Amino acid sequence: MEAGYNRELLLEIANKIKNGKQTIAEQAYYDMWYESYEDSLLELPKGYAANPIAIRDRMHGNIKSKISQETIVRRFPVWIKITSAAAALILVVGLLLYINRKITPAKSTPTITASSILPGSNKATLTLADGRVISLDQLAPGIIATENGLQITKDREGRIAYNIAITSKSAALAFNSIVVPKGGTYQVSLQDGSRVWLNAGSSLKYPASFAGQTERKVELTGEGYFEVAKDKVHPFIVKTWGQEVTVLGTHFNINAYPDELNVVTTPEEGRVKVSSGGTDLTINPGERTVLVSEGDMEVQQADLESALAWKNGKIYFKDADIRSILRQVARWYDIDVRYEGNIPTKLFSGGAYRNSNLSTVLKILQENNIHFDISEPIEGKKLLTVRF
Structure with missing residues (x-):
């Protein structure tokens, strides 16, 4: 444990981090300790940083190695060494679990892309x-x-x-x-x-x-x-x-x-x-x-050509505004559409075969600096968010 840091306080903060109840000040104190800790037991080789389980196993191995090197006469110093290392283990794994919780969604769901919408x-x-x-x-x-x-x-x-x-x-x-x-x-x-x-x-x-x-x-x-x-x-x-x-x-x-x-x-x-x-x-x-x-x-x-395109197996638009185009798209691909930003008055022309996936149609509009996000806020309902 580096000098100047309160071990009991750090253990308390680590427990709060695991439950997501730490304050901003506590998180900052914890981060400062983590950055300053130089004990050799905390060496994190490449590939370990994102794997708290591997870190735990590695640190336990180091602790056991230290124990085997100590004599019965030095039992008390060994306990102090073990306590410090164990505290470090708890704190580091706690921090990494906290980070993983922030980065990894609680529930894994398949990524929705335009190419996956048939x-x-x-x-x-x-x-x-x-x-x-x-x-x-x-x-x-x-x-x-x-x-x-x-x-x-x-x-x-x-x-x-x-x-x-x-x-x-x-x-x-x-x-x-x-x-x-x-x-x-x-x-x-x-x-x-x-x-x-x-x-x-x-x-x-x-x-x-x-x-x-x-x-x-x-x-x-x-x-x-x-x-x-x-x-x-x-x-x-x-x-x-x-x-x-x-x-x-x-x-x-x-x-x-x-x-x-x-x-x-x-x-x-x-x-x-x-x-x-x-x-x-x-x-x-x-x-x-x-x-x-x-x-x-x-x-x-x-x-x-425009009026009969759908019957002839095509999506076709000529000098059409973005809303009328996406109304066609929404019906055929069974999606909902939401707009964000100022909708342009520009008219568009283009087309694709109706047996194409959604990405083929969207590429025509993306070339005109119109951006899209696809999500599934309700299971079975796909939402296309259009940003200008």
Whole structure:
């Protein structure tokens, strides 16, 4: 023990350090002692500093060696030597345990990186009119349900379909709905042969059969791409927030997410009529309608590559702000997003395939000095913190 330091006090502080109850002054006193101690028993070879167990074993070995060298006549001096060395052992190991507690997390958890976050996949739940809920991503191809004489099947491509040969009128009164979660996508073939692609975080409500009805009407929340079977007698109507889209047989996309500023309708093939608040607009491929509020919409030039990118297996943005980009990213990779700092008004362009992991998309933005941290504050929920 170096002169000028109180052994009893140091032992008391060491015990406090082990329990995390030392004061700033006590820690400083302890650190000063630790730095000044020069006893050969405290020699710490390279590699020992981070291993208190190895230090303990090494110091015990040194103590035993000293004991074996002492005679019976010098028993009392030996005890003093042992006491000092033992005190040093307690204090050093106590300090290292304290340091380790500060550096090492109490519970080891896997590191979350952008490259470890995988893209979305085919998954959805189907709710039948009788209340049955079916998880579609866990089922093998084949007949998955029968309702009002109508067979519902899942094909080898993972798409569900309704048997168009059966025209039960009771089936027309039975509404089904498909809900696609964040991190998912799904396709459905309706009873009339129309096909619908649903993007992540979307849902579609529709009659199991259109038999006996004068129109084919469905309700969409989120984003969907429609390939409508031609039928000049029975118009196909898609109802979303604030508007209805009417077609006789064409291909078009509707983006109607609740967290987006506008509802955007973009035809790829054929004409579509968009109605809102008593206003009707008919548009052709190359155009789109943008609904700001009910009854307030306008026709704009469309960018088909951007509008249909998700359906074609891509994440693509052109002259888009960071919030709109990360809304797409959050839905597809099933993450939450938090912003820190002043959000720039700069617009970005870029893209990646949707089967890429998250890091591929983030690299585009990181090249523009936007920084990201990924954490899991709640088990199973991933948080992307964006810093500017």
